[in-house]
Amino acid sequence: MLARMTGALRFSPAEIAGFAILAAVVFLVLPLALDTFRLNLAGKYLTYAFVAVGLVLCWGAGGILSLGQGVFFGLGGYCMAMFLKLEASTPAATRIQSTPGIPDFMDWNQLTALPWWWEPFHSLAFSLVAVVAVPVALAWIIGLAMFRRRVGGVYFAIITQSLAAILTILVIGQQGFTGGVNGITDLRTLLGWDIRTDAAKEILYFVNGALLFACLLLARFILKSKLGRVLVAMRDQEDRVRFSGYDVAQFKMFIFCAGAAFAGVGGAMFTLQVGFMSPTLVGIVPSIEMVIFCAVGGRLSILGAVYGTLLVNWAKTTFSESFPELWLLGLGALFIGVVMAFPNGLAGLYADHVEPRIRALLAWLGVRGAMPAPVAGGAAREMAPARSVAGGRQSGRSLQARGGASPEPGP
């Protein structure tokens, strides 16, 4: 009863350990073990982790599978890139252009003035707000259109995927305004601070890490609040939640917007660390890859999603250097394998196989209270569909739940 009443916001020892280990990996192990080039690469991977954590919220907890998260990542990244590009396009730096003072690609496309909607991106404050606000605004509009009409499941996934395709086509087609297929490149300074130096890259890596942890803590807060439990309830019995007095569409819109906000931040950090933004990061393939990162890490665990992102990207870099043609097949096989064999991903494997052993070991060592049994596994266990707990009864249960969702169809 006491544990119940102290509420969910207190960290359990296992959770503290989980966050501490990830912090050690991100802030100590990787910076010490990698040179600046590789660290920058790891920083790039971690920007995808923002998206994966957002997917844990939408997909893992809320049951909303979006195959268009690259859109929000891209919008955040483009907002940042627009600011950096304007800063790099001073009249002095662009004096050889026919219209000095506008970004180079505009000049190449015979534009003679900055489009009005580029103007506010002269301001860093505006751009930083836009990094979050633009993806959230689009997510909100999509959410309003889809969730109010109760579009969900596969239909929603397909619609978000086509959105990714539409945005890619739009960006490529409007070359004069967006930089087209090359994207926005040749970004140099942030308020006069050169972001291309090694020192800047290292600082940006740590800023990125800190922001990721801020997002992780925010995601944890959301999942541990009553809203998190409403999401789990909604994922399994959407219809019933309405009759507990909740406006399901409102909750879906919120969590979809939260995922979009995270993705936007990740996109902005990508732009800062990698130095460009292009439509190849917005489209269908990256959007699906991001879902795979999340699935491999474990779609129910925010920490797992970060590990999944790092692991898949590391594998991608390593294998695609050696076997460029086989990599995509390998990625596909990995996704199928994970979904078939380990639906809860790395986090599920950890919770089912590693953690019980650690606990047994601790118990054997006589450490009492170090890991209290029922609060295991960080965020993963809390939301997990009782799979390992119920064991073989799971399949029967979910069938029953299906039946329960639709009492006496029609008259």
Add this chain to the structure above:
Amino acid sequence: MTVCNPNFLLMVEGLTVSFDGFRAVDDLSFYVEPNECQVIIGPNGAGKTTVLDLICGRTRATAGSVNFKGLELLDMREDQIVHAGVGRKFQTPSVYEDLTVFENLEISYPRGRNVWGALLFRRDRTVGRRVAEIAEMIFLEDHLDDKAGHLSHGQKQWLETGMLLIQDPELLMLDEPVAGMSIAERRKTAELLHRIIEDRSVIVIEHDMGFVEDIASRVIVLHEGRILSEGPMDRIKDDPRVVEVYLGH
């Protein structure tokens, strides 16, 4: 039939729904007074569950009016209808299987039901006390930390009833509350229902005639989407039409 008596809690008038031309509920009118227990009986396919679906917003009506305390429920969303004070229990127990009994009741507690409210919701003493109170009422005080999915069928039915009680609705709609229960569970449930119908209006769908006789203040017999007969149970039992389509079997 008297129309527009302001003392009625619920006024259903001319309620009609047709699915592809088939009228599942056809020009149905009935009235529920405060603190009245109205039971709907009828053969399978008579439209009983559909009537409840229409009142609680699960199915959209083709025509008619459902007036609850001056509010037109047909124009409202499900969650708004719940907020107005109408609770609905489904035929098959539908509880949140991945959440514990405590969390199931907590989710149903009528506070923090919008996004920000849910985000900032705190498990304070009032919530804890209310959940404990309801859990005791529904015989689940020892199962608060169990996942609802691990409960027996009867316990799930009780939990769902508890989830409604914690909402404290003025109008409670129960769809076969004792279906699938053992005799012992059934007796306990009857006792529970007696307690919860005391200070609110209830609409119950039930097949168990003993149970109906026990709780009903008025009975409506539905047949093919229309009212075949209505009144107190003893009169219904002697109605030859009712015996023919329903009770005779």
